[in-house]
Amino acid sequence: MSRRPGPRSDRADARGDILTAARELFAHKGFKGTTMRAVAESAGVDVALVPYYFGNKDGLFAAALELPVDPHQKIEEVFAEGIDGIGERIVRVVAGVLDDPTTGPALLGLMRSALTEGTGHDVVRDFIDNVIIGSYARQLGRPDARARASLAATQIVGMVLARRVLRIEPVASMSTDELAAHVGPTLQRYLAGDLT
Numbered sequence: 001m002s003r004r005p006g007p008r009s010d011r012a013d014a015r016g017d018i019l020t021a022a023r024e025l026f027a028h029k030g031f032k033g034t035t036m037r038a039v040a041e042s043a044g045v046d047v048a049l050v051p052y053y054f055g056n057k058d059g060l061f062a063a064a065l066e067l068p069v070d071p072h073q074k075i076e077e078v079f080a081e082g083i084d085g086i087g088e089r090i091v092r093v094v095a096g097v098l099d100d101p102t103t104g105p106a107l108l109g110l111m112r113s114a115l116t117e118g119t120g121h122d123v124v125r126d127f128i129d130n131v132i133i134g135s136y137a138r139q140l141g142r143p144d145a146r147a148r149a150s151l152a153a154t155q156i157v158g159m160v161l162a163r164r165v166l167r168i169e170p171v172a173s174m175s176t177d178e179l180a181a182h183v184g185p186t187l188q189r190y191l192a193g194d195l196t
């Protein structure tokens with residue numbers, strides 16, 4: 001019987017132990033304050049197992065929150081086609097993820113956590129700040145990238161809340177094409193247009 005290549009652990013569920021440790025650390029120290037080494041130490045596993053199972057800290061965070069999609073990968077896919085039309089593409093990707101029966105409920109749960117005080121609120125804010133806004137800013141690669149990414153995040157979070165959490169009409173009933181046509185230009189301006 002052949003073994004799977006990569007680091008091994010004597011523990012039966014090293015992956016599960018890592019996730020448990022990661023959830024606790026993310027909840028208490030936030031995304032920025034949690035390191036892969038600290039997660040491994042808390043889980044009692046070799047540090048090489050963390051990237052082996054989860055790739056990077058974004059992947060670990062997504063798994064710890066039980067997100068069925070890697071937000072960093074989705075952002076890379078959206079930006080791969082260039083900056084032209086980025087606003088509408090973002091709206092379409094977000095709408096598609098929300099409408100998916102697997103990814104939608106997990107992301108809605110995440111957004112609902114953002115509306116409450118306490119650990120859930122802090123973790124979601126940290127996630128949006130460091131993973132979503134941080135990824136957008138890196139992709140833009142310009143001096144005002146962080147401000148632009150933060151402005152874009154306000155539109156995305158607002159759109160998700162209005163459409164799927166608060167169910168504000170007519171936004172909640174709009175087709176993806178309508179939503180992209182209305183919200184896309186604002187995102188486009190925030191990410192690539194004139195902010196003055």
